[in-house]
Amino acid sequence: MQGTTTDEYQTNSPQEVEAAAEHEEHEDYRMFGVVLFLIAESFIFLGMFVAFVIYRSVVPVWPPEGTPELELLLPGINTIILVSSSFVMHRGQSAIKNNDTSGLRVWFAITAVMGAIFLAGQLYEYSNLEFGLTTNLFTSSFFVLTGFHGLHVTVGLLLIFFVLIRSQQPGHYSSESYFGVEASELYWHFVDVVWVILFGLVYLL
Amino acid sequence: MRKTVNTSSRITILLTGIAATLFSLWYGQNNGLLPVAASEDASQVDGIFSLMMTVATGLFLLIQGALLFSAIKFRRRKGDETDGPPIAGNVPLEIAWTAIPTVMVLLISVYSFDVYNTMGGLDREASQDPGPQKVSYRSGQHPGSELLAFDPGQKYLALGVGASPQQKEEPEEPLPVEVNGIQYAWIFTYPDTGVVSGELHLPVGRQIDLKITAGDVLHAFWLPEFRLKQDAVPGRETQLRFEPNRVGEYSVVCAELCGAYHGVMKTTLHVQTPEEYEHWSQEQQIAQADKLENSVAATPNSRSASEFLAPYAERMGVESQTLEQLKASPTASASN
Amino acid sequence: MTTQTEVSTGAQPPEPEVEKQRTWRDYFTFNTDHKVIGIQYLVTSFIFYLIGGALAGVMRTELATPNPNFVQPEFYNRLFTMHGTIMIFLWIIPAGAGFANYLIPLMIGAKDMAFPRLNAVAFWIIPIGGLLLLGSFFVGAPQAGWTSYPPLSLLTGKAGEELWILSVLLLGTSSILGAINFVTTIWKMRVPSMGWNDMPLLCWSMLATSGLILIGTPVLAAAMILLSFDLIVGTTFFNPTGGGDPIVYQHMFWFYSHPAVYIMILPFFGIISEVLPVHARKPIFAYRAIAYSNLAISFLGLLVWAHHMFTSGTPGWLRMFFMATTMLIAVPTGIKVFSWCATLWGGKISLNSSMLFGMGFISAFLIGGLSGVMVASVPFDIHVHDTYFIVAHLHYVLFGGSVLGLFAGIYHWFPKMTGHMLNETWGRIHFALTFIGLNLTFLPMHELGLLGMNRRIALYDAEFQLLNLVCTAGSYLLAVSTIPFLVNAIWSWIRGRQASGNPWKALTLEWQTSSPPAIENFDEEPVLWSGPYDYGIDVLSADSEESVEELLSEVQADVR
Numbered sequence A: 001m002q003g004t005t006t007d008e009y010q011t012n013s014p015q016e017v018e019a020a021a022e023h024e025e026h027e028d029y030r031m032f033g034v035v036l037f038l039i040a041e042s043f044i045f046l047g048m049f050v051a052f053v054i055y056r057s058v059v060p061v062w063p064p065e066g067t068p069e070l071e072l073l074l075p076g077i078n079t080i081i082l083v084s085s086s087f088v089m090h091r092g093q094s095a096i097k098n099n100d101t102s103g104l105r106v107w108f109a110i111t112a113v114m115g116a117i118f119l120a121g122q123l124y125e126y127s128n129l130e131f132g133l134t135t136n137l138f139t140s141s142f143f144v145l146t147g148f149h150g151l152h153v154t155v156g157l158l159l160i161f162f163v164l165i166r167s168q169q170p171g172h173y174s175s176e177s178y179f180g181v182e183a184s185e186l187y188w189h190f191v192d193v194v195w196v197i198l199f200g201l202v203y204l205l
Numbered sequence B: 001m002r003k004t005v006n007t008s009s010r011i012t013i014l015l016t017g018i019a020a021t022l023f024s025l026w027y028g029q030n031n032g033l034l035p036v037a038a039s040e041d042a043s044q045v046d047g048i049f050s051l052m053m054t055v056a057t058g059l060f061l062l063i064q065g066a067l068l069f070s071a072i073k074f075r076r077r078k079g080d081e082t083d084g085p086p087i088a089g090n091v092p093l094e095i096a097w098t099a100i101p102t103v104m105v106l107l108i109s110v111y112s113f114d115v116y117n118t119m120g121g122l123d124r125e126a127s128q129d130p131g132p133q134k135v136s137y138r139s140g141q142h143p144g145s146e147l148l149a150f151d152p153g154q155k156y157l158a159l160g161v162g163a164s165p166q167q168k169e170e171p172e173e174p175l176p177v178e179v180n181g182i183q184y185a186w187i188f189t190y191p192d193t194g195v196v197s198g199e200l201h202l203p204v205g206r207q208i209d210l211k212i213t214a215g216d217v218l219h220a221f222w223l224p225e226f227r228l229k230q231d232a233v234p235g236r237e238t239q240l241r242f243e244p245n246r247v248g249e250y251s252v253v254c255a256e257l258c259g260a261y262h263g264v265m266k267t268t269l270h271v272q273t274p275e276e277y278e279h280w281s282q283e284q285q286i287a288q289a290d291k292l293e294n295s296v297a298a299t300p301n302s303r304s305a306s307e308f309l310a311p312y313a314e315r316m317g318v319e320s321q322t323l324e325q326l327k328a329s330p331t332a333s334a335s336n
Numbered sequence C: 001m002t003t004q005t006e007v008s009t010g011a012q013p014p015e016p017e018v019e020k021q022r023t024w025r026d027y028f029t030f031n032t033d034h035k036v037i038g039i040q041y042l043v044t045s046f047i048f049y050l051i052g053g054a055l056a057g058v059m060r061t062e063l064a065t066p067n068p069n070f071v072q073p074e075f076y077n078r079l080f081t082m083h084g085t086i087m088i089f090l091w092i093i094p095a096g097a098g099f100a101n102y103l104i105p106l107m108i109g110a111k112d113m114a115f116p117r118l119n120a121v122a123f124w125i126i127p128i129g130g131l132l133l134l135g136s137f138f139v140g141a142p143q144a145g146w147t148s149y150p151p152l153s154l155l156t157g158k159a160g161e162e163l164w165i166l167s168v169l170l171l172g173t174s175s176i177l178g179a180i181n182f183v184t185t186i187w188k189m190r191v192p193s194m195g196w197n198d199m200p201l202l203c204w205s206m207l208a209t210s211g212l213i214l215i216g217t218p219v220l221a222a223a224m225i226l227l228s229f230d231l232i233v234g235t236t237f238f239n240p241t242g243g244g245d246p247i248v249y250q251h252m253f254w255f256y257s258h259p260a261v262y263i264m265i266l267p268f269f270g271i272i273s274e275v276l277p278v279h280a281r282k283p284i285f286a287y288r289a290i291a292y293s294n295l296a297i298s299f300l301g302l303l304v305w306a307h308h309m310f311t312s313g314t315p316g317w318l319r320m321f322f323m324a325t326t327m328l329i330a331v332p333t334g335i336k337v338f339s340w341c342a343t344l345w346g347g348k349i350s351l352n353s354s355m356l357f358g359m360g361f362i363s364a365f366l367i368g369g370l371s372g373v374m375v376a377s378v379p380f381d382i383h384v385h386d387t388y389f390i391v392a393h394l395h396y397v398l399f400g401g402s403v404l405g406l407f408a409g410i411y412h413w414f415p416k417m418t419g420h421m422l423n424e425t426w427g428r429i430h431f432a433l434t435f436i437g438l439n440l441t442f443l444p445m446h447e448l449g450l451l452g453m454n455r456r457i458a459l460y461d462a463e464f465q466l467l468n469l470v471c472t473a474g475s476y477l478l479a480v481s482t483i484p485f486l487v488n489a490i491w492s493w494i495r496g497r498q499a500s501g502n503p504w505k506a507l508t509l510e511w512q513t514s515s516p517p518a519i520e521n522f523d524e525e526p527v528l529w530s531g532p533y534d535y536g537i538d539v540l541s542a543d544s545e546e547s548v549e550e551l552l553s554e555v556q557a558d559v560r
C-alpha cells in the first residue's frame, strides 16, 4: 500500500494533493474540499483587510504624512486585465464542457499571459515606488497586502500551467472529468475578487 | 426499577432543594473570598460577585448532587444486563433548562451593566478607544530610533473607567495623577505639584483621576482592593477614576506580562487622611527641589519622563537602573 | 452507494480475500488509513502532553516558594509560554482531531476520510511543528506567553519568537486541512440511510468544531504573518514605537483563540455524548438539543472574543456587548450539561473507568464553566483578569473538561482501537488520582487570584505561599497519576485481554465491525438497524433481556 501511495503522491499536481487519486466515475468531493479551502483562505485576507481598515480609522492622519501619492493608472489597467482574465478563463471551462480540449488550452493560455502581465505590472509598480516596506504603517500594509495577493496570483498561475501541461495528455480532461480545470478556475476567481476588494481599500479609499 | 416518586421522597426532594437554596444564598454573601473593598465601587463589584456566587453555588449543588445521586442510586446491579428506560427527552424540562439559565444570565448581565455604569465605565470621554494617540513618523529604518510625540490636533479621549453619572454633576475636581509603567516600575507624577514618586499616595474621600500610559511594553495597573485594572499601553492614554473611602496601605500590581521581572513590578498605594497626604506632598516637593539636576524622577512632567525612558523599550532583561529602583521600593525588596 | 465510499479508499480496490494486517511499522510511515492516522495523532499528542506536563511540573516546583530559587524568572517565562502552547496546539487540538479521524468514518459507515492523503499530510505537519517549537529551547525559547502580545514579543529574542510563529502557522495549517476533511466526510460520506439526525453526536460536534477552525484559524495566520513582519523586517503593524497598534494584534489573536477554546472542548462534548449513553444504558437525553447546541456554541463563540480584552483596548459599550454574548454561551452549554445529567438519571450506570472520567468531566467542567460566566461579567473581570482566577478557570475547562473527556474517550475506544481491553482497576486508580490531583491543584488558584496574585510570575508575595504549596502538591499528584495510565495502556496494548467487536454492547456503527477494525473498516457496507442511542427500546416489549444482544450478535455474525 505504501509504495502505491507514495508514487501517486509524486505524480500528482499540487492542486490534487488534497484530493483522492481516482479519476473514475464516482461522485467526487474534491470541489467541495476546494470550496472549504477557499473559505478558509478568504478569512486570512479578511483578517488583513480588517486590520487595514482599523489602522485607517484610528491613525490620525492616513496615510501618514509624507507618504507619496499612489499612482492609479498602472494598477487601474492591471485591475482591468485581471478582472477580464476571469471571463477569459471561464470560456476555457465552457470549452472543456464541450470536450473541446484545444479551446481549453487557448483560453487558459491567454489567462496565463494576462496573469503574467498583471504580475509584471505589479513588479514594475514596486520598483518605481518612492517608499519601502518599513517607511510607515501605510506602506507596510500596502506591501504586505499586495505582496500576499501577488503570491496567490503566482500560485494561480502555477495551477494554470499544470492544467495546460496535463491537457497535453489526450483525454485527461473531458466534459465528464475536469476537476483541475474547475478548481484552478475557482481559485482564480477568488484571487480576482480579493484583488478588487484590495484595490478598493488600498488605492481608492 | 420503578421510577414513580412517592410522597415521602417528594418531601425529601423539596427539603433538600430548600436547604441547597438557603445554603447558596448564605454562601454567596459570606464566602469571604475577596480582600477588603476600599471604595464604594469595589463594594458594588463585590455585590455582583455575591450574586454570581449564589447562582454558582446553587448550580454546583444541583448538578454535583445529581451526579453523586445517580452514581449511587442508579448504579447497575451485579448481573443486571438490561437496559435503562428508553427516555429520550422531555420537552417541558428542556424548555425549563433553556429558559431559566437564559433569564439568569440576562439578570447577571443587567446587574453588571448597572454596576459598570455606576462605576463610570460608560463615561463617554473615558470609554472610547481613540487608537494610538501619540504618533511618530519613521525616518530611519530602525525601530525605536525616534520618540513618541502627542498629536496636538486631537481632542482628549481615553479608555478605561471614567466618572460615574453622578460624579459628573459634582463640582469638585478630581485629583489628577499621571501613571507611567516601565519595565519594571510604576512612576507617579502629580501634575498639580510636580511631585514624582515611586509610590502612590492619595487622600481619602476624594475623586482620583489616574491617567495611565506605558513607556515600553504593555503593563496593567491593578489595584486589587479597588477591583480596578486597566492596561497601560505605550502610545496611548488610559484612565481610571475612583474614590478611596478607607485609609490604609494597598498593593499596586502590574498584571500584564511585561518581561522577566513582571513579578516584581509592584508598589504600594497609601490612602491617607487629607492632612497626612498634604504633609507628604509638601515633603516631596521640598526634597525634589533639592536634587533637581541629577534625578530622572524629578523631571517635572511625565511626558518628558516617558521620553527620557523611551530607549528602555529597546533593552531586554534587567537594567541596573531598574533594579535599583526596584530595590528602593519596599514591596519589591520584601518579596525578594 | 458502495461507489461513493470507494472514492476515499486510497490506492487499491478492496480485496476482501487478502487478509491484510497492520504492523507496528505502518504507524511510522506516511500511511493514509484514517485509523492509523487517528492513532498517530493520539500517541503524538500524548507525548507532547507529557512534555507540557513536565514543564508544568518545573513551574509548580518554582512556585512552591515565593522567591525565584529553582529557575531564573526569564526561564520561568519560557516555561509557561511553552507549556501553554504545547498543551493547546500539540495536545488538546491534535488529540481531538485524532479521535475524530479514527471515529468519524467508522461512525458514519465510510471506508476512510474523504481525502486520505491530505489527512496524512495534516498529521505529519504536527510532529514537524512540534519539533520546531521544542527546538526553540536551543535558541532561547519564546517568553511572551502563549498569547505572545506585542510589543513584548518583539523585544524578547527574535529566533525563539520566530520559531514559535512558524510552529503556530504550521499547526494551524494542519488544523485547517483536517477540518476540510472532517466537513467533507461528514457531509458527503454517511451511509445512505443515515440522515442528519441519525448521526452520532461526535459528528455534530466535529462539524461545529471544523466550522470554527475554517473561520478562525486563518485570522490567526494573518496575525502571525504580520507579527513576523514586525519581528523580522521591522515593520510596525503592532509596534507603537512606529505608530502601530498592539490592540489590533489582540483582536486578531482572540478572534481565533476564543473560538479555539471551543475547538478544544466541542470534540470532547461529542465524546462525552457517546460515552454516557453506552455505560448508562439509556438513550442520550434530548438528542436534537445537544446536536444543535453545538452549532449555537460555534456561532456565539465567534462573537465573544473581546472578553479577553476587557481591560485592554476595548471601549466601554463594546465591553457590554461582549459581556452579553459571552454570558449567553452558558445557555447552549447548560443544555448539554443538563441533558447529560438527565441521561444518567434513572439509567443503569456501570461505574467503569470510562464512565468515571465521563462523570468527572461533567463535574469539573461545570466548575470551569461557572467561573467562566463569572469572568464574563465586566466589572468582576476587571478585578480578576490576568490573575490566578483565570488560570483556575482555564485549567478547569481544559484539564477538567478536555483532558478528562479525552481520557473517557480513551477508556471507551481503547478496545476498538487496539483489540485489547484496558485494566479496570488501574483505570479507576488513574481516575481517582487525576480527579483529586486536579482539584487540589486548581481549586486554590481561584482564591489566589481573588486575593491579588497575578499570573505569569515567578516570584510572589509571601502571604500566598500556603495556597501555592497546596497547588504544587496537587500537581505532583497529577504527575503521579499519569503512571498508572501509561503502564496500563502499554501493558494492555501488548498483553491485555482480547476485546470482542462490541464489548460495551454499543449501538453506533464503529462497534459493528471487528476490534480492531479491518483495514477497509467494514467488509460490507453496514446497515443502520437502530438509532445511535436507542438503548432500552427492548425493555418495552415483554421478553426484554435478549433482544439487543440478539440483534447485536446477528450483526456480529455478519461481520465475521
Ligand code: HEA
Residues within 6 Å of the ligand: B055, B059, B100, B101, B102, B104, B105, C147, C261, C262, C264, C265, C307, C308, C326, C327, C329, C330, C331, C333, C334, C335, C337, C338, C365, C366, C368, C369, C370, C372, C373, C375, C376, C377, C381, C384, C385, C386, C390, C393, C394, C397, C398, C401, C402
Ligand atoms: C476548553 C476551553 C474553554 C472553555 C470551554 C471556556 C468556556 C468559557 N469561558 Fe474561558 N478561557 C479559556 C478556555 C475555555 N473557556 C482559556 C484558555 C482562557 C484564558 C486564556 C488566556 O488568557 O491565557 C479563558 C479565559 C476566559 C475569559 C477571559 C478572562 C480574562 O482573561 O480576563 C473569559 C471572559 O469572559 C472566559 C469566559 C468563558 C465562558 C463564559 C465560557 C463558557 O463557555 C462556559 C459555559 C459553561 C457553563 C456556564 C457551565 C454549564 C452551564 C449550566 C449548568 C447552565 C446554567 C449556568 C448559568 C445560568 C450560569 N474565559
Ligand code: HEA
Residues within 6 Å of the ligand: C049, C050, C051, C052, C053, C054, C056, C057, C059, C060, C063, C080, C081, C083, C084, C085, C087, C088, C091, C092, C144, C145, C146, C147, C391, C394, C395, C398, C399, C402, C403, C441, C455, C456, C457, C458, C471, C475, C478, C479, C480, C482
Ligand atoms: C490543555 C491545556 C493544559 C493542561 C492540560 C495544563 C496542565 C497543567 N498546567 Fe497549565 N496552562 C495552560 C494549559 C494547560 N495546562 C495554559 C494555556 C496556560 C497559560 C499559559 C500562559 O500564561 O501563557 C497554563 C498556565 C499554567 C500555569 C500558570 C503559569 C503562570 O501564569 O505563571 C500553571 C501554574 O501552576 C499551570 C500548571 C499546570 C499543571 C500543574 C498542569 C498539570 O495538569 C499537568 C499534569 C501533567 C504532568 C505533570 C505530566 C506528567 C508526566 C511526567 C511527570 C513525565 C515526566 C516526563 C519527562 C521527565 C520527560 N499551567
Ligand code: CUA
Residues within 6 Å of the ligand: B181, B182, B183, B184, B218, B219, B220, B254, B255, B256, B257, B258, B259, B262, B263, B265
Ligand atoms: Cu509591568 Cu508586568
Ligand SMILES: [Cu+2]
Residues within 6 Å of the ligand: C257, C258, C261, C304, C305, C307, C308
Ligand atoms: Cu474566550
